[in-house]
Amino acid sequence: MHDTxxxxxxxxxxxxxxEGVAVLDRAARxxxxxxxxxFLAKWDAGDYEGMDDPxxxxxxxxxxxxx
Amino acid sequence: MPGRTPTEAVDAFxxxxxxxxxxxxRAKITLSPGGRAIRGKTHALTVNDDKPISLxxxxxxxxxxxxxxxxxxxxxxxxxxxxxxxxxxxxxxxELQAASGEIIWxxxxxxxxxxxxxxxxxxxxxxxxxxxxxxxxxxxxxxxSLESIIRACITEYGADPLKDDWDKTLALREGLFKLYRRWS
Numbered sequence: 022m023h024d025t026x027x028x029x030x031x032x033x034x035x036x037x038x039x040e041g042v043a044v045l046d047r048a049a050r051x052x053x054x055x056x057x058x059x060f061l062a063k064w065d066a067g068d069y070e071g072m073d074d075p076x077x078x079x080x081x082x083x084x085x086x087x088x
Numbered sequence: 089m090p091g092r093t094p095t096e097a098v099d100a101f102x103x104x105x106x107x108x109x110x111x112x113x114r115a116k117i118t119l120s121p122g123g124r125a126i127r128g129k130t131h132a133l134t135v136n137d138d139k140p141i142s143l144x145x146x147x148x149x150x151x152x153x154x155x156x157x158x159x160x161x162x163x164x165x166x167x168x169x170x171x172x173x174x175x176x177x178x179x180x181x182x183e184l185q186a187a188s189g190e191i192i193w194x195x196x197x198x199x200x201x202x203x204x205x206x207x208x209x210x211x212x213x214x215x216x217x218x219x220x221x222x223x224x225x226x227x228x229x230x231x232x233s234l235e236s237i238i239r240a241c242i243t244e245y246g247a248d249p250l251k252d253d254w255d256k257t258l259a260l261r262e263g264l265f266k267l268y269r270r271w272s
Contacts, residue, residue: 031116033117078196085123
């Protein structure tokens, strides 16, 4: 992480690309029991289209961390 | 709020989030790579590495936790007379959890999917076995601010504020949110 700023007890950091990939991977494993790469492949393939599972949404919100 | 540069616009976007979060937690906001300056791309932020924040409660009281994730984009500001860059929120996921990790509710907005409008999911532990509602159902809401979520954690769910001036802070930040938002 770099560019740490702190104010009022809340700090802000920007993830490195490697750390970003790890954020998505951790969430995909924890919530869907698959790797981040597997999640992205399924996402790109449209496997989740039309699915209304909040768990998928939770992981999808983190896609910008890996791309 | 707008800024003279993309980075200034991101800082202006983050400032109210930081002040509002500080009302209930000492926390860390993590931006996705490039999230402070890169334009033309959707960024994300998480709080405490996407782990729920433990809210503070009096000794012996059940502890609830808040998980926060947002998406945003740095965009040109087309408002005359204002700074040239602003940040536009592209989605959010605000989730209240029990200490066990069970979801109590989650406020979502994730345009580009089947359910375009903001909505709430009610956690399955909050529903009776024979409930008509389900945890997967999307119940429509207006756009919800992080400030209003934090206020609800304090006023409706009994979390102890960490700042004496939390009410004023949240009111001020909520007012700015309403002033600069482009839709509700």
